[in-house]
Amino acid sequence: MTDSEKIELEKGISLPVMEHFYTIQGEGAHTGKAAYFIRLGGCDVGCHWCDVKESWDPNLHPLMKTEKIAEIAASNCKTIVLTGGEPLMWNLDPLTKKLKDLGCTIHIETSGAYKMSGILDWITLSPKKTGLPKPEIYKKAQELKVIIFNNNDFKFAEEQAEKVEDGCKLYLQSEWSKRAEMYPKMTDFVMKNPKWQVSVQTHKYLNIP
Ligand SMILES: C[S@@+](CC[C@H](N)C(=O)[O-])C[C@H]1O[C@@H](n2cnc3c(N)ncnc32)[C@H](O)[C@@H]1O
Ligand SMILES: Nc1nc2[nH]cc(C(=O)O)c2c(=O)[nH]1
Numbered sequence: 786m787t788d789s790e791k792i793e794l795e796k797g798i799s800l801p802v803m804e805h806f807y808t809i810q811g812e813g814a815h816t817g818k819a820a821y822f823i824r825l826g827g828c829d830v831g832c833h834w835c836d837v838k839e840s841w842d843p844n845l846h847p848l849m850k851t852e853k854i855a856e857i858a859a860s861n862c863k864t865i866v867l868t869g870g871e872p873l874m875w876n877l878d879p880l881t882k883k884l885k886d887l888g889c890t891i892h893i894e895t896s897g898a899y900k901m902s903g904i905l906d907w908i909t910l911s912p913k914k915t916g917l918p919k920p921e922i923y924k925k926a927q928e929l930k931v932i933i934f935n936n937n938d939f940k941f942a943e944e945q946a947e948k949v950e951d952g953c954k955l956y957l958q959s960e961w962s963k964r965a966e967m968y969p970k971m972t973d974f975v976m977k978n979p980k981w982q983v984s985v986q987t988h989k990y991l992n993i994p
């Protein structure tokens with residue numbers, strides 16, 4: 786990477802884009818809604834079951850000018866989902882400012898492990914034990930989405946729910962490979978604890994990105 790590329794990355798004028806695509810939000814509170822996804826490269830949280838490990842190394846993903854990616858996204862759809870990788874590894878100020886100028890509503894999928902940046906309308910916080918969220922993001926999240934890989938994760942979910950604001954929507958989502966085992970347990974848990982809702986990765990059943 787050249788020095789000028791490094792500076793542009795630090796300022797958020799360019800970002801490593803792994804992929805960008807128009808699809809249907811498959812998970813959580815906005816399931817079923819058309820949205821343009823921007824998947825940024827780079828994550829070191831290290832979830833062993835991560836379904837997009839190809840995103841982890843930011844050097845494998847080309848730097849794109851944020852103005853350009855914003856224009857492409859907004860020309861497809863005014864609902865944008867920023868994801869990764871871990872999108873908050875980067876300075877999201879220029880990208881989200883441009884998306885806002887273009888009339889977009891901006892959602893983010895994040896572990897919350899990095900400092901917040903950007904103008905964000907909907908924060909889906911998916912906390913991870915290997916890289917807990919920064920305290921500030923709990924108060925800002927509209928949606929908490931905890932992945933259930935094993936029985937201990939129900940307790941982790943309850944602990945994380947203590948930290949968010951009252952209006953925050955609470956979702957449990959099975960780790961994909963454990964779904965046959967975990968959804969029956971999650972069904973039982975949600976019926977006993979109805980403040981929680983179940984989230985299913987519907988896009989994986991629909992065979993869409
Ligand atoms: C790939 S992550 C990218 C955004 C951010 N790094 C995060 O973890 O929130 C997007 C969403 O997919 C979830 N996820 C990742 N791998 C999964 C899997 N194997 N099964 C179920 N959900 C998964 C994450 O918890 C997160 O809610
Ligand atoms: N359709 C679809 N919905 C999603 N919701 C969150 C996703 C993500 O990887 O962040 C995702 C994804 O990869 N595809």
Ligand code: SF4
Pocket residue numbers: 828829830831832835836837838840869870871896913
């Ligand atoms: S934080 Fe997100 S992108 Fe990073 S490893 Fe975990 S699920 Fe994958």
Ligand SMILES: [Mg+2]
Pocket residue numbers: 836837
């Ligand atoms: Mg995904």
